[in-house]
Amino acid sequence: MLGPRYKYDAKPIIKLNALQISMKKQIESKIRQGRYKLEKVDCIVCGKDDFEQLSEKDRYGLAVSVVICRECGLIQTNPRLSQESYNELYNEEFRELIFGEDRTTRDLFLDQYFHGQKIYKELRTSLPKELKDLFILEIGCGAGGILACFRDLGCSVFGMDLGREAIDFGRKKYNLNLQVGTLADCKLDRNPDVIIMSHILEHLLNPRQELEQARSILDEKGFIYIEVPGIRNLGFVQYDLNFLHLLQIVHTYHFSLNSLKNLLGKTGFKFIKGNEIVRSIFRITQDRLSYQNDYKQALACLRRTEWLRKYLPITPFKIRYTLENAGCWLLHKTGLYNLVRSIYRKMIKRTEPKK
Numbered sequence: 001m002l003g004p005r006y007k008y009d010a011k012p013i014i015k016l017n018a019l020q021i022s023m024k025k026q027i028e029s030k031i032r033q034g035r036y037k038l039e040k041v042d043c044i045v046c047g048k049d050d051f052e053q054l055s056e057k058d059r060y061g062l063a064v065s066v067v068i069c070r071e072c073g074l075i076q077t078n079p080r081l082s083q084e085s086y087n088e089l090y091n092e093e094f095r096e097l098i099f100g101e102d103r104t105t106r107d108l109f110l111d112q113y114f115h116g117q118k119i120y121k122e123l124r125t126s127l128p129k130e131l132k133d134l135f136i137l138e139i140g141c142g143a144g145g146i147l148a149c150f151r152d153l154g155c156s157v158f159g160m161d162l163g164r165e166a167i168d169f170g171r172k173k174y175n176l177n178l179q180v181g182t183l184a185d186c187k188l189d190r191n192p193d194v195i196i197m198s199h200i201l202e203h204l205l206n207p208r209q210e211l212e213q214a215r216s217i218l219d220e221k222g223f224i225y226i227e228v229p230g231i232r233n234l235g236f237v238q239y240d241l242n243f244l245h246l247l248q249i250v251h252t253y254h255f256s257l258n259s260l261k262n263l264l265g266k267t268g269f270k271f272i273k274g275n276e277i278v279r280s281i282f283r284i285t286q287d288r289l290s291y292q293n294d295y296k297q298a299l300a301c302l303r304r305t306e307w308l309r310k311y312l313p314i315t316p317f318k319i320r321y322t323l324e325n326a327g328c329w330l331l332h333k334t335g336l337y338n339l340v341r342s343i344y345r346k347m348i349k350r351t352e353p354k355k
Contacts (some may be wrong), residue, residue: 001053002021002243003306008056008063013244016060016100016161023097024060025250027089031063036085038270044208045291046072054302060097066247072262073294075231075254083205086250092161094250105143105169112145117223119146120153122279126193126223126272131155137192139214140155140200144170144178151176159185183213191219198227201260202251209266215284222282224269228255230278231298234305241309243302256301258294265289 001007015025016024030036040178042049051067054075058064069077081089132154138147141159143166150155158179161167170176179185195214201207214224227292229246231254245252255263255279261271264282266289 002055002302006055006057006244009151010057010061012061013059013242019096020060020100023093024062026156027097029095030088036089037082038079039082040079040203043069043072043076044206045069045074045259046267047071051078052299055244055247057244058249059244060248062249064247064249068295070295071293072259072291073256073296073298074259074262075298077249077252080205080252081249086205087162089250093283094324098248098250100162105166105247107172108166109143109145109148111172112142113149114145115198116146116149118198119227119279120149122299123194123223123225123281134193135190136194136196137186137188137217138196138198139183139210140203141170141178141196142166144174144176146196146198147178148174148177158188158192180218182218183210183263184219188217191217191222192223193219195222195224197224197264199229201226202228202255204251205252209262211264211269215268218284220284225279226260226264226283227277227279228253228260230276232276232301233278241305241312243305247310256294256298257290258297262291262294265291 005013010028012024018237020153027036032040043051046069048069048071050070050085051066053067054065056063058066065079066075066078067078077227092156097168101109131150134150134155136147136150136155136157138144138159141147141161142163144157144159147157147159148170157177159170159176160183161178162180162182163231164180167178169181170178195218197214201210211224218224229251231243231246233239234243234246235239255278257276257280260274260280264271268285268288269282269288270287272281272283
């Protein structure tokens with residue numbers, strides 16, 4: 001265990017609104033009733049079952065067992081919900097629990113579009129100057145905002161996701177080539193030059209199987225772009241030096257760049273470039289690379305983060321949060337909120353993707 005605050009006490013470490021509290025209680029009830037079933041699994045990288053407990057709960061105060069593999073260092077939820085249980089959770093509680101509101105698909109689409117611009121910046125040095133001949137496939141595309149960005153750059157695009165509502169939105173609103181389903185359902189006319197998996201891999205129960213399928217359809221000279229939350233990226237700005245902020249019931253795996261390289265190496269990909277955020281690019285290799293144990297380094301990083309939290313009670317994250325709340329109060333009090341909102345909407349309209 002990383003410390004006493006990681007013991008299960010049913011208490012959230014973030015502020016939950018009424019909707020999130022309701023969803024948390026609903027999930028807890030389904031687990032107690034056996035409707036949501038738990039299962040133990042071996043490590044997907046090394047195949048061993050030698051785990052050390054890191055945490056007994058997630059940021060919402062749900063009972064989530066997070067462990068680290070002593071053999072290879074991959075951090076994972078184990079035991080975790082079964083696939084059938086996860087499918088129901090994603091359909092019935094996921095959006096409300098994560099966002100605290102039933103966010104509109106359009107808002108999520110625009111967030112994805114702007115994120116697509118960041119992904120292009122990561123990829124552009126690896127891509128040819130002429131993008132019109134590139135075929136981009138995104139797995140877990142949501143409403144297709146990332147793909148809309150690449151289409152506006154001149155690429156051919158195709159995406160798949162299990163969420164029918166999001167897929168229908170992208171199709172009807174922006175005329176995107178999207179399909180409901182998984183990679184196993186995919187039938188393509190050509191092999192993609194780039195496969196994008198942005199914040200998808202950490203949600204999968206069997207990411208190794210998904211990567212094997214991706215490798216089988218990727219062009220031999222193509223790239224796969226993978227982005228996941230990084231355990232060495234628990235800095236001041238986003239996670240407030242708090243590993244618990246990263247933990248949530250829908251995350252089955254937690255990666256460092258090293259543990260991600262271990263997983264990709266086992267599925268026939270070689271590392272091209274990446275960072276600890278984690279944003280990374282891989283290519284196909286004919287070799288199945290052996291893994292390097294990340295256990296000591298990962299554990300040392302998490303313990304160092306806990307030590308920093310102890311001696312830095314006031315972090316930039318907390319200062320920023322306080323200032324943002326004060327700024328919102330001031331905007332409402334002076335009547336400037338509506339003006340700021342109208343300016344923001346005009347900016348969004350100007351940068352909205354092509355239809």
